[in-house]
Amino acid sequence: MDYHFNFSYIWRHFDRLWHGLILSLELAFVSILIGMVIGLVLALFYTDGNRWVRAVVTSYVEVIRNVPLLLLVYLVFYGVPSIGGFEYSATVSFIITLSVYSGAYLVEVFRAGLDAVPKGLLDAGKAIGLTPWQRLLHVRLPTMFRIVLPSLSNTYISLFKDTSIASVIAVPELTYGAQWINFNTFRIIEVYAIVTPMYLVTGYAILFALQRLERRFVVRR
Amino acid sequence: MWAAIESLPFLVQGFLVTLQVSFLVVAISLVIGVVMGTGLVFGRWWLYWPVRLYSDFIRGIPVLVLIFFVYYGLPVLGLNLDNFWAAVAALTAFKVAHVVEIFRGAVQSIHHGQMEAGKAIGLTFWQRLTWIILPQAVRRFLPPWINAVTDAVKGSALVSLIGVVDLMLAVQQVIGRTYEPMPLYVTGAIIYFLINYSLSTVSRRLEVRFSYIRD
Numbered sequence: 035m036d037y038h039f040n041f042s043y044i045w046r047h048f049d050r051l052w053h054g055l056i057l058s059l060e061l062a063f064v065s066i067l068i069g070m071v072i073g074l075v076l077a078l079f080y081t082d083g084n085r086w087v088r089a090v091v092t093s094y095v096e097v098i099r100n101v102p103l104l105l106l107v108y109l110v111f112y113g114v115p116s117i118g119g120f121e122y123s124a125t126v127s128f129i130i131t132l133s134v135y136s137g138a139y140l141v142e143v144f145r146a147g148l149d150a151v152p153k154g155l156l157d158a159g160k161a162i163g164l165t166p167w168q169r170l171l172h173v174r175l176p177t178m179f180r181i182v183l184p185s186l187s188n189t190y191i192s193l194f195k196d197t198s199i200a201s202v203i204a205v206p207e208l209t210y211g212a213q214w215i216n217f218n219t220f221r222i223i224e225v226y227a228i229v230t231p232m233y234l235v236t237g238y239a240i241l242f243a244l245q246r247l248e249r250r251f252v253v254r255r
Numbered sequence: 256m257w258a259a260i261e262s263l264p265f266l267v268q269g270f271l272v273t274l275q276v277s278f279l280v281v282a283i284s285l286v287i288g289v290v291m292g293t294g295l296v297f298g299r300w301w302l303y304w305p306v307r308l309y310s311d312f313i314r315g316i317p318v319l320v321l322i323f324f325v326y327y328g329l330p331v332l333g334l335n336l337d338n339f340w341a342a343v344a345a346l347t348a349f350k351v352a353h354v355v356e357i358f359r360g361a362v363q364s365i366h367h368g369q370m371e372a373g374k375a376i377g378l379t380f381w382q383r384l385t386w387i388i389l390p391q392a393v394r395r396f397l398p399p400w401i402n403a404v405t406d407a408v409k410g411s412a413l414v415s416l417i418g419v420v421d422l423m424l425a426v427q428q429v430i431g432r433t434y435e436p437m438p439l440y441v442t443g444a445i446i447y448f449l450i451n452y453s454l455s456t457v458s459r460r461l462e463v464r465f466s467y468i469r470d
Binding site for chain 2: 037096097099100101102103104105106108109112113114116117195196197198199201202209212213216222223226229230233234237238
C-alpha cells in the first residue's frame with residue numbers, strides 16, 4: 035500500500051466539520067424538543083382518549099416508524115412543497131421531518147411511561163384535593179419522566195446520528211462537510227479518520243451526560 | 256397519479272433489490288452476530304473486549320457515514336467493492352453490532368442456575384449452550400431481532416445514496432422523468448410500510464405469545 039496520509043487539507047477545511055457538528059447538534063436538539071412536545075401531547079391523548087383518538091395516534095406512530103427516514107426527508111423536502119405551493123429551506127424541512135419522526139418514537143416511550151405511573155399516586159393526588167391539572171403537572175408528568183429517562187437517552191443518541199441524513203438535501207451538517215471535503219480534496223481516509231471520532235465523542239458525551247441525570251432522578255422499579 | 260401506476264414494474268425491480276440487500280444483511284449479520292455475541296457473553300477478556308469495542312464503536316457512528324466510508328474510503332486502502340457489495344458490507348457491519356446486543360440481552364436474561372445445572376449433570380459447554388441456553392433465549396431474542404429486521408429494511412434505503420437502484424432510487428429516478436414527486440414518494444412509502452408493518456406485527460404477536468415466560 036503506497037498511500038500517503040495528508041491531513042493538511044482536513045485542517046484547512048476543518049471549520050466546515052466543526053460548524054457541521056454544531057449544526058448537527060442544533061438540528062437534533064430543536065427536533066427532539068419539538069418531537070417531545072408532539073410525543074407528550076399525543077401520549078396523553080392516547081392514554082386518556084377514546085377508541086378513535088387511539089386509532090389516529092396509532093396510525094401516526096405506525097406509518098412513521100415503518101417508513102425509512104430517508105424517504106420521509108425527500109417527501110417533506112421535494113414532495114410536500116410540490117403540491118402545497120410553498121417553499122422552505124432545506125434546514126427547516128429537515129427539522130420538520132426529524133421532529134415528526136422523533137415524535138412518533140417518543141409517543142411510544144411516553145405512553146409506556148404513563149402506563150407505568152402507579153395508580154395509587156394519582157388517587158393520592160385526588161385525595162389531597164389536587165385539581166386534574168395539578169395532578170398532571172405535579173404527579174403524573176414528573177413521575178413519568180423519571181421512569182422513561184433511560185429509554186430517552188437511547189432515542190436521543192439515535193436521533194443525533196440520524197441528523198447525518200440531512201446531508202442528502204444539502205444541509206451543511208457534519209456528514210455533508212465530510213462529503214464536501216471528500217469530493218473536493220479526495221483525502222477520503224483522512225476525512226473519515228476525523229469525522230468518525232467526532233461523532234463518537236459527541237454521541238458518548240451525550241450518553242454520559244444523560245446517565246448522570248439518570249443516576250440522580252431515575253426511579254428504580 | 257398515472258405516472259406512479261405506469262412505473263410500478265420499474266418500482267418492483269427496485270423493490271426486489273431492496274429485498275435482496277435486506278435479506279443478505281439480515282442473514283449474514285445473524286450468523287456473525289450470534290458468533291460474536293457468544294464470544295461477548297461467554298468469552299475470556301481477549302474475546303470479550305474486541306467484541307465490546309466493535310459493538311460500541313459501530314453503534315456510535317451514523318450508518319450513513321459507515322456506508323460512505325466503505326464505498327469511498329476502502330478503495331483507497333486497496334479494497335475495491337462495487338456499490339452493491341459495499342452497501343451490503345456496511346449495513347451488515349452495522350447490523351452485526353445490534354444482533355450482538357440483542358443476543359447478549361437474550362442470553363443474559365436466562366438464569367445462571369440453568370448453566371450451573373447443565374454443568375452439574377456433566378454437559379460440555381457446547382451442549383449446555385445448544386440444549387439449555389439457546390432454546391430458552393430464542394424467545395427473548397426473536398421479538399427485538401424482528402424489530403432489527405425492519406430497521407434493516409428501512410436502513411437499506413440508504414444504499415440509494417451510493418447508486419444502488421433499490422426501491423428508494425427507483426422512486427427517485429421515476430420522479431426525475433415525470434416531475435411528480437408526491438404520488439411517487441407516497442407509493443414508495445406505502446410499499447415500505449407494507450413490508451415493515453407485516454414484520455412488526457409478527458414481532459408483536461411473538462412478544463405476546465412468549466410473554467407467559469417469567470423468571
